Amino acid sequence: MTATQLYPGAPAIQTIDVRRVYKSRSGFTFGGQKAGKSVTALDGVSLTIQKGELFGLLGRNGAGKTTLIKILTTLLSPTSGEAYVDGLDVNKYVIPIRKKIAMVSGGEQSGYGILTVREQLWMFAQFYGVTSQAAHKKIDQLLEAVGLGDQANQKVYALSTGMRQRMNLCRALVSDPEILFLDEPTVGLDVEASRIVRDYVRSWMQEKPGRTVLLTTHYMFEADELCDRVAIINHGQIVAQGETDDLKKGLQEHARFQFELSEWAPAFEEELKQSRGVVSAQTMNKKGKVSVQIALENEEYITSAMQTISSAGGHVLTLRRIEPTLEEVFMRLVGNSDEDKAAGEDEV
Amino acid sequence: MAITEREQRNSHSWIHSLRAAVWLEWQTRGNWTNPWLFTLYILGKPISAALVLVFMYEVVSGGKVNTMILGYLIVGAATWAFVDTVMGEFPRTVLSDREEYAMLKYVYIAPHRFITFLIGRAAPRILMAAVAFTVTLIIGVVFLKIPIHIFSINYLLLTVTMLIGFISLIGFGVAFAGLALVLKRGAWDMSTAISGALYLVTGAIFPITILPGFLKDIALVIPLTYWIELTRRAVLGYSSPGMPSGWAITLFYQIITTILVTTIAIIAYYICEHFARERGQLDRVTGN
Structure with missing residues (x-):
C-alpha cells in the first residue's frame, strides 16, 4: 500500500518501513549508539495496530x-517510509x-x-x-x-x-x-x-x-x-x-513445572532425570521447603513425572506450571541482540 | 447526511482554540499576583521608559524644553509599548510553553493551526499595551504639558493605523515565534535584540532623517515606521521629518508594507515550523 488513503476498516495505526535519522552538529550518544553526525533512531519499523x-x-x-x-x-x-493513523498519512493529513x-x-x-x-x-x-x-x-x-x-x-x-x-x-x-x-x-x-x-x-x-x-x-x-x-x-x-x-510460548522450548514436596530425598532428582520425557530436573531445599523444578519435552509427561516422585516415596504438596515472563522474552531478544552487536563491534 | 457531533465541534474548533488561547494568556499574565501589582506591572515599564527619555532630553536641552519634541518622544515611547508587549512576547510564549510548562507539544498536536494559538495569546497583550499607551499619554499631558488636545485627536486615523499596526506586530511576532521553534541558544534574547534594533530605525525616539542612508532605506520598508508616524499625526497633529507629508500616502505605505511584511512573516513561520518538525525540535527542552 503506497497511496495516502482514508478507507473503512483501515488499521488504527500502520507504519511501513519507517526510518528516522537524527542529524547533529556534534557527536553525542543516542540509545547507546555512538553518533557522529547522524543517529538512526528508527530503522525500517513496520507495524500494524x-x-x-x-x-x-x-x-x-x-x-x-x-x-x-x-x-x-x-x-x-x-526520514523515509510511510506512517498512517486511521488510514491517514502523517505527512499529509x-x-x-x-x-x-x-x-x-x-x-x-x-x-x-x-x-x-x-x-x-x-x-x-x-x-x-x-x-x-x-x-x-x-x-x-x-x-x-x-x-x-x-x-x-x-x-x-x-x-x-x-x-x-x-x-x-x-x-x-x-x-x-x-x-x-x-x-x-x-x-x-x-x-x-x-x-x-x-x-x-x-x-x-x-x-x-x-x-x-x-x-x-x-x-x-x-x-x-x-x-x-x-x-x-x-x-x-x-x-x-x-x-x-x-x-x-515461542521462548519456551520445554514445559516447565515446579513441585513442592513434603520432605527431602536425594533420590528424587536422579530418578526424575531418568524418567521418560524429562529434559532436566533440579531439586532445591530452601528454608525447609523442598521443591523440584523440571523441564519436560512436552506437558503430557507430567503424569509420569509425578508417578516417579510417588514411587520414590515423595509426597507432592503443590504443583504449578512455570510460565516464562514477558521480561524473559524481552531479555532473551534484546539481550542477545546486544551481545551480537557488541560481538560484531568487537570483531570490527 | 446528518453532521455528527464530532464533525460539528471540529468545524468550530479554531474559534474555540482562539478563545482558549486568549483566556490562557490572560490567566498567565494576570493570575500570578494581586490586581494592584498587576496594574503596576502593566503601567510601570512604558511610563518609566518614557520618563527616562524625558529626563535625558531635559539634560541634553539644558532645561529648555520644547513641548513639540517632548510630545514626539512621549508618543513614540507610548506606541512602543505595543511593540514590546505584543511582538516581543511571541517568541517568549513559544519558549516558556516548551521549556517552562512543557506543554508546547500538547498544544501543537491539538487540531488547530499553532499560529491560531499564538495569535490568540497575543490578544490580551494588545489590551495591556493599550492601557499602557493611554496612561503614558495622560501622564504626558498632565505632568509634562505635551500638546495633545483630546478634541483635536484624529480618532479615525488613530483607529485605522492602530489596527493595521497590530497586524504588522502580529506578523513580526509570528515570524519570531517561528525562529524560536528552531533556535536554541539565545532564543530568549532574540526578541529583545530585534526589538532594540527596530527601536533605533523606526523613528520611535528620533526622526529617521538622522539615520545613515541604508538604515533610512530599511526604515522605509518597515511598517512600524509608518504606524508610529501616523499615530503621532493622529495624536499630535504634526508630521515628522523624512516622512511623506500627507496622511493618506503614509497610510498607503503602511498598508503596503504591512501586507508585504506579514506575508513574508507567515511564510517564514511555516518554513521554521516545517524545519522544527523535520528536526524534532518541537518538544525539546534545551535548558537555555
Whole structure:
C-alpha cells in the first residue's frame, strides 16, 4: 500500500518501513549508539495496530519508542517510509489526524502551573472544540475516575507528580480521542498512582469498542497486564511482535513445572532425570521447603513425572506450571541482540 | 447526511482554540499576583521608559524644553509599548510553553493551526499595551504639558493605523515565534535584540532623517515606521521629518508594507515550523 488513503476498516495505526535519522552538529550518544553526525533512531519499523487494540511497544531507553510516537502524533517527520493513523498519512493529513488522537508522556512536569486542574482541562477541551457545558461534565467524570475529584480547583503547580500525571491522562481523554498514545505513562509514579493510571486505561478501552491505545513502556509487567499484543523494539528495529502469550510460548522450548514436596530425598532428582520425557530436573531445599523444578519435552509427561516422585516415596504438596515472563522474552531478544552487536563491534 | 457531533465541534474548533488561547494568556499574565501589582506591572515599564527619555532630553536641552519634541518622544515611547508587549512576547510564549510548562507539544498536536494559538495569546497583550499607551499619554499631558488636545485627536486615523499596526506586530511576532521553534541558544534574547534594533530605525525616539542612508532605506520598508508616524499625526497633529507629508500616502505605505511584511512573516513561520518538525525540535527542552 503506497497511496495516502482514508478507507473503512483501515488499521488504527500502520507504519511501513519507517526510518528516522537524527542529524547533529556534534557527536553525542543516542540509545547507546555512538553518533557522529547522524543517529538512526528508527530503522525500517513496520507495524500494524488494529482498532480496538491495546498495543504495547517495549524497549529500553533510546530504543526508538518515543520517536515512533512523535511521528504518529505529527510532532516529527519520518526520514523515509510511510506512517498512517486511521488510514491517514502523517505527512499529509496533519489536522485530521490530530482530531482523532491524544498523547500522554510520562516523566515530565508538564502543565500550566498557574491554572487550576479544571481550568487546564477545560482549555484543552476548547482546543478540541468541545462545548464548555460538555467539557465540565466530562472533566467531573474523568477527575472522579482517576481520584482527583478533590483537586479540581487546585492549582497545577501544587500537584504531586502522580496527581499531575493523572491530570495529564484526563487532559488527553477530555477530547474523547479515538487513538491514545501513552509514552511511558507510569514512569516515576508510585505504586498507587501507577495502578490508578493502568486501571483507568483499561476501563477506558472497555467503555467504547474501537478505542485504540499505543503504550510504550519499559515496565514488562505493565505491558503483560495491559496489552493484547506487543512489539519489542531495539536499536530502532522491531525484533519481535505478537500476542504476549505467543511470544512467551515461542521462548519456551520445554514445559516447565515446579513441585513442592513434603520432605527431602536425594533420590528424587536422579530418578526424575531418568524418567521418560524429562529434559532436566533440579531439586532445591530452601528454608525447609523442598521443591523440584523440571523441564519436560512436552506437558503430557507430567503424569509420569509425578508417578516417579510417588514411587520414590515423595509426597507432592503443590504443583504449578512455570510460565516464562514477558521480561524473559524481552531479555532473551534484546539481550542477545546486544551481545551480537557488541560481538560484531568487537570483531570490527 | 446528518453532521455528527464530532464533525460539528471540529468545524468550530479554531474559534474555540482562539478563545482558549486568549483566556490562557490572560490567566498567565494576570493570575500570578494581586490586581494592584498587576496594574503596576502593566503601567510601570512604558511610563518609566518614557520618563527616562524625558529626563535625558531635559539634560541634553539644558532645561529648555520644547513641548513639540517632548510630545514626539512621549508618543513614540507610548506606541512602543505595543511593540514590546505584543511582538516581543511571541517568541517568549513559544519558549516558556516548551521549556517552562512543557506543554508546547500538547498544544501543537491539538487540531488547530499553532499560529491560531499564538495569535490568540497575543490578544490580551494588545489590551495591556493599550492601557499602557493611554496612561503614558495622560501622564504626558498632565505632568509634562505635551500638546495633545483630546478634541483635536484624529480618532479615525488613530483607529485605522492602530489596527493595521497590530497586524504588522502580529506578523513580526509570528515570524519570531517561528525562529524560536528552531533556535536554541539565545532564543530568549532574540526578541529583545530585534526589538532594540527596530527601536533605533523606526523613528520611535528620533526622526529617521538622522539615520545613515541604508538604515533610512530599511526604515522605509518597515511598517512600524509608518504606524508610529501616523499615530503621532493622529495624536499630535504634526508630521515628522523624512516622512511623506500627507496622511493618506503614509497610510498607503503602511498598508503596503504591512501586507508585504506579514506575508513574508507567515511564510517564514511555516518554513521554521516545517524545519522544527523535520528536526524534532518541537518538544525539546534545551535548558537555555
